[in-house]
Amino acid sequence: MAAPGSETQYPEPDAPAAPGAAAEHPAGGPADPPYRRLYRSPHGRILGGVAHGLAVHLGLPVRWVRLAFVLLFFAQGIGALLYAAFWFVVPIGIGEPAPGAATQWAYVNGAFVRVGVGTARPAGPTKGRSRGIARLRELLQGTFLGAPDPAGPGGAPAPGEAAGTGRTGGAGQLVALLALVVGVIAVLNALHIQTAKPYVWPLLTIGVGVALVWRQADDSRWQRWFGLDEGSKRRSAFVRVAAGVLLVVVGIVAFLVLQGSGSTLASVVEASLAVLAGMLVLVGPYALRMWQDLGAERTARIRAQERAEIAAHVHDSVLHTLTLIQRRAEDPKEVLRLARAQERELRLWLYRPDAVAEAAPDTLAEHVRAVVAEVEDRHGVPVELVCVGDCPMDERIAAQMQAAREAMVNAAKYGGGGPVQVYAEVEGRTVSVFVRDHGPGFDPDTVPEDRMGVRESIVGRMRRHGGTARVRPAAGGGTEVELEMERADD
Amino acid sequence: MTDTGGTAPERTARVVLVDDHRMFRTGVRAEIGRTEVTGIDVVGEADDVESAVQVVAATRPDVVLLDVHLPGGGGVEVLRRSAPLMGDQGGVRFLALSVSDAAEDVIGVIRGGARGYVTKTITGSDLVGAIFRISDGDAVFSPRLAGFVLDAFAATDTPPVDEDLDRLTQREREVLRLIARGYAYKEIAKQLFISVKTVESHVSAVLRKLQLSNRHELTRWATARRLV
Numbered sequence: 001m002a003a004p005g006s007e008t009q010y011p012e013p014d015a016p017a018a019p020g021a022a023a024e025h026p027a028g029g030p031a032d033p034p035y036r037r038l039y040r041s042p043h044g045r046i047l048g049g050v051a052h053g054l055a056v057h058l059g060l061p062v063r064w065v066r067l068a069f070v071l072l073f074f075a076q077g078i079g080a081l082l083y084a085a086f087w088f089v090v091p092i093g094i095g096e097p098a099p100g101a102a103t104q105w106a107y108v109n110g111a112f113v114r115v116g117v118g119t120a121r122p123a124g125p126t127k128g129r130s131r132g133i134a135r136l137r138e139l140l141q142g143t144f145l146g147a148p149d150p151a152g153p154g155g156a157p158a159p160g161e162a163a164g165t166g167r168t169g170g171a172g173q174l175v176a177l178l179a180l181v182v183g184v185i186a187v188l189n190a191l192h193i194q195t196a197k198p199y200v201w202p203l204l205t206i207g208v209g210v211a212l213v214w215r216q217a218d219d220s221r222w223q224r225w226f227g228l229d230e231g232s233k234r235r236s237a238f239v240r241v242a243a244g245v246l247l248v249v250v251g252i253v254a255f256l257v258l259q260g261s262g263s264t265l266a267s268v269v270e271a272s273l274a275v276l277a278g279m280l281v282l283v284g285p286y287a288l289r290m291w292q293d294l295g296a297e298r299t300a301r302i303r304a305q306e307r308a309e310i311a312a313h314v315h316d317s318v319l320h321t322l323t324l325i326q327r328r329a330e331d332p333k334e335v336l337r338l339a340r341a342q343e344r345e346l347r348l349w350l351y352r353p354d355a356v357a358e359a360a361p362d363t364l365a366e367h368v369r370a371v372v373a374e375v376e377d378r379h380g381v382p383v384e385l386v387c388v389g390d391c392p393m394d395e396r397i398a399a400q401m402q403a404a405r406e407a408m409v410n411a412a413k414y415g416g417g418g419p420v421q422v423y424a425e426v427e428g429r430t431v432s433v434f435v436r437d438h439g440p441g442f443d444p445d446t447v448p449e450d451r452m453g454v455r456e457s458i459v460g461r462m463r464r465h466g467g468t469a470r471v472r473p474a475a476g477g478g479t480e481v482e483l484e485m486e487r488a489d490d
Numbered sequence: 491m492t493d494t495g496g497t498a499p500e501r502t503a504r505v506v507l508v509d510d511h512r513m514f515r516t517g518v519r520a521e522i523g524r525t526e527v528t529g530i531d532v533v534g535e536a537d538d539v540e541s542a543v544q545v546v547a548a549t550r551p552d553v554v555l556l557d558v559h560l561p562g563g564g565g566v567e568v569l570r571r572s573a574p575l576m577g578d579q580g581g582v583r584f585l586a587l588s589v590s591d592a593a594e595d596v597i598g599v600i601r602g603g604a605r606g607y608v609t610k611t612i613t614g615s616d617l618v619g620a621i622f623r624i625s626d627g628d629a630v631f632s633p634r635l636a637g638f639v640l641d642a643f644a645a646t647d648t649p650p651v652d653e654d655l656d657r658l659t660q661r662e663r664e665v666l667r668l669i670a671r672g673y674a675y676k677e678i679a680k681q682l683f684i685s686v687k688t689v690e691s692h693v694s695a696v697l698r699k700l701q702l703s704n705r706h707e708l709t710r711w712a713t714a715r716r717l718v
Contacts, residue, residue, distance in 0.1 A: 347591050350592075351591040384633060384634075384672070386637035388637050388640045388644070388670070389641070421633065421672030423667070423670045423671040423672070425667070425670075436673075474673070475678075475681045476673070476680065480671070
């Protein structure tokens with residue numbers, strides 16, 4: 001654990017990544033909110049985040065709270081009861097800063113990524129004890145699959161991520177869990193609490209099982225909010241719930257056996273099963289209806305949020321632009337520019353799937369779009385772009401983009417003010433960009449020396465980076481610049 | 491896209507405008523509706539699916555200018571319900587007009603039976619040219635549509651279900667690429683040393699593949715608009 005008071009900030013997730021979260025949880029930025037509601041903290045929690053949440057709520061170091069719980073635990077187990085009650089009642093929250101957590105989470109690309117575990121501490125020889133505690137803590141967090149998956153969906157585990165925690169699913173966790181139970185028993189023995197007492201074992205087993213299942217419930221809520229990759233985690237979730245249920249069942253059976261009703265165990269099980277089946281038949285329809293209603297409600301809420309988001313994103317800027325257009329009505333060039341820029345923004349927002357943009361922000365298509373936008377804005381000439389295929393950027397293609405930009409600027413300036421047509425295509429390893437205008441055209445051989453644009457920034461640049469550039473009159477009038485480049489080896 | 495054929499129209503086409511924006515219909519009518527100049531005779535207008543189907547059935551125009559987004563099910567629904575009127579010979583033909591850039595919209599109306607797709611930013615003279623092209627039974631591709639088609643038919647590892655429909659020929663690909671680069675049919679013909687007629691037949695062949703192919707990209711786009 002880091003020193004108490006070392007504040008870490010959790011960047012607020014932006015709305016699209018957390019449907020349903022924003023509505024329930026006011027943003028808790030660095031500034032103190034007017035009143036502090038009690039939430040369980042999902043950050044750096046060991047079990048349910050109760051201690052953390054309380055610590056934040058009361059403004060105490062989290063260690064003290066944990067210590068208090070531990071001490072209370074030895075007072076007839078009141079600590080455990082209290083903890084369970086808090087866990088049960090207090091909602092899990094997001095966005096509140098966690099005091100002095102060694103684990104930091106950065107919000108990257110729609111997923112929380114663990115940063116600074118083992119890197120937050122200064123490198124070099126650390127005291128064995130503190131490292132041991134940190135390791136134990138990580139082990140605990142891993143056991144109950146602490147805060148969200150350290151690796152974003154499809155990402156690699158963050159540096160410092162201990163192997164086998166949080167990502168291995170069932171087996172490793174169960175081993176860790178058993179180790180934990182043994183450890184607790186050892187501690188109890190050391191403190192002369194009679195483990196000989198027959199009911200301690202079953203109760204402990206039940207407790208651990210319940211904790212597992214509750215923890216899983218927390219995590220699945222967490223996942224829902226952050227839209228983490230659910231498919232890949234379903235199995236481990238299932239394993240955890242199953243393990244929890246198994247533990248509870250084993251505990252109860254052991255309890256019954258110890259009570260001495262073991263001889264009639266078969267009939268007891270039979271009777272309980274019958275009762276359970278009866279309950280299911282009676283309550284099933286209601287539960288199902290409730291479940292469906294919940295789903296419907298959630299969908300409705302997400303829709304409403306989406307609408308609100310559209311309003312926030314789009315309506316505002318559209319209205320703003322329309323106002324500007326009215327005020328600048330006597331300046332047709334400016335009006336054209338404003339309208340075009342707004343149209344572009346709106347189109348981008350409407351027709352480009354967010355997933356694409358977020359998954360690959362650094363691709364050819366995105367770059368061409370940016371260049372087109374810039375040229376349109378600066379020169380007030382509409383540029384129509386068609387993209388086929390896509391590829392990641394590299395230095396050569398960056399050079400090609402520079403040349404393409406120069407070609408677009410030329411077309412906008414000397415193309416007679418008509419629309420400029422840009423076509424970018426990735427085919428195998430070849431990237432081609434065509435820039436065409438419908439202007440008067442010109443002969444590249446008779447370019448005056450002072451028009452260095454074409455000669456240097458287009459033809460020369462492409463050649464230096466191993467590509468080719470051709471400037472020629474287009475069939476039917478105007479000029480077309482063709483830029484061809486082989487992609488660098490990935 | 492094409493030339494308009496001089497000042498005095500040597501031919502006419504009867505057109506129905508389907509669009510839910512009255513301002514847009516008025517604008518189009520003002521630009522192309524002067525029959526003595528353009529040869530276009532606007533015989534009807536409609537602003538939703540229901541009225542569009544009725545007007546088209548009643549007037550039997552040569553060409554319907556069809557907006558993709560319409561109240562009551564969209565342009566696709568109009569196409570579905572007017573299908574019996576679309577014949578190879580003298581049937582009603584549809585040209586889709588839209589402000590949309592979404593692939594599923596574009597591919598969707600084409601698979602629904604429209605013979606062309608242009609954006610609403612098209613100039614009046616180009617639109618007139620496109621209408622006559624459509625009424626001749628040819629296809630009209632905007633650069634963006636050409637880009638989508640190239641994307642949809644891009645080389646993939648999946649084996650084609652139907653060799654004839656699921657692949658573009660080299661020539662077709664060249665023609666589409668030139669359309670995407672902003673070339674008009676006449677310019678394409680000049681560039682490839684073929685006749686405009688040949689260019690038109692290549693584009694029509696691509697249109698046919700687009701409407702009939704079962705390539706999964708196309709089906710994906712089509713199902714996105716709930717039509718297959």
